[in-house]
Amino acid sequence: MPETLPPDCVGLVEPRTLHFSDPLPLACGQSLGEYDLVVETYGTLNEEASNAILICHALSGHHHAAGYYSLDDRKPGWWDSCIGPGKPIDTNRFYVVSVNNLGGCHGSTGPNTVNPATGQPYGPDFPVITVRDWVDSQIKLADRLGIQQWAAVVGGSLGGMQALQWAISYPDRLRHSVVIASTPRLTAQNIAFNEVARRAITSDPEFHGGRYYEHNTVPRRGLMLARMIGHITYLSDASMGEKFGRELREQAYQFGYDAEFQVESYLQYQGERFSESFDANTYLLMTRSLDYFDPAYEFNNDLAAALRHAQCEFLVLSFSSDWRFTPARSEELVNAMIAARCRVSYSEIDAPWGHDAFLIPTPRYMDTFSAYMDRVAREIGA
């Protein structure tokens, strides 16, 4: 708990809920009649509304990207390392909008929201939302906030996919797309990990076909397992080795099957905490959305063709030890951008933290990110 807030922090923040009553057509063929989006904003929108940045979140993320809700908060928002005064996304220069995606479980309409048609939570009836659908909902958000063109759309991992989809879906509505630790499509191995996570949830007896709300229960064990397997893919062998090694909780082996190694109890702790705060149906939805993302699919699997209409400039960053979305996946994206004659800059940041490196403010990452965002700000006179 911070006694006072650090000077490079956006301070105390508050989310707000925006209601949209125009139906949103979805990739699956259904449409959402009305929906809420929860957002947080940091900084001040300038007169021309040209200094706005959209932050897109990853699988387990939400709208609370920076700052604190109260001085009693143990931790700030999930990307506080990069958003704030003097940080790469400098709130003295930019107006930052951070949104909880549709299908999420932190306030925006999702499976745990009451379906106005039935008076019950949507549960498994909530439609699968794709990255493209999210971008379609975010454009409504931009319209509502009076933002004709984002200075940049920025995201890591699944958030990077949204930044990329923005450039393809709405070329004239953003100046820069910043795609960090992401990929133009999941590999079979990525999908396989997602499937194990989904099976863990759906095979939990408390899942009840996704209608656990009605049974006043939660598939906690399944969600916990899903998070544990996911969490392993966010770290690297080296970072786990450094953090835990083969350290035991007790002095010696207990010759049993409880959590004896520190890494075991860490994963259990992470899984338990996650299962208390995250919705299982949202986890299914987010992983499916990851699986489906493939902007090249509609262009004969030619990613360059998908990117040919993009008008924005791109920054693509990868991390050397990320084995979930490896640097090779980012390079595949960059090569397609080069072939499509997009304006793109790319850097592979040397960092040992695996996929999670995009959340950790290592000097080289911060320097590169800041150098780029400084130019984005200068271009719009911010």
Add this chain to the structure above:
Amino acid sequence: MRADLEIIERWIQPESHVLDLGCGDGTLLSYLQGEKNATGFGLEISPEHVAECMNRGVNVIEQDLDEQGLGNFEDQSFDVVLMTQALQAVRRPDIMLDEMLRLGRESIVTFPNFAYWRLRWYLMWRGRMPESDTLPYKWYNTPNIHLCTFKDFEALCYRKDIQILNRTVVDSEHRYRWFNRLWPNMLGQIAIYRITR
């Protein structure tokens, strides 16, 4: 402004699509974007330089020419491929020249002349590997692993059927001197070649 930029700029058509191999802090590309409305990319491996390029608004791709090659670029996808003061530092300059002319209609290459009279003098009188303001390294730590002379370079071009369109010979400050042209392989310090196939 750096004198070599001015020389190179003259050989680049407006609106050219340019690839700069080993682009450093992006000075050259930034200049060409401003003066010639050029587009394109720089390739660079130093993280500091990559960040400087990004800050300048130069498209930069972090890529190691020796380790990764240029296989990710399509044939004839650039008007001009540039390489300033780096050919002597790549693992295989001959293959690099082929690659440059595969990607671009033309290439512009600059490199230090190892037959410059002071270097000859240094080796002859001291009997040690030459050092100079253009080559400020020891033999064991130099990145310049394939130093050559103007004659060597031209012989390689001849063997590879590479056509030399222009050659400018300058001193270490990239200034023209009348004596550079008189006896370039003896008196010139840096050569700037424009080549094609």
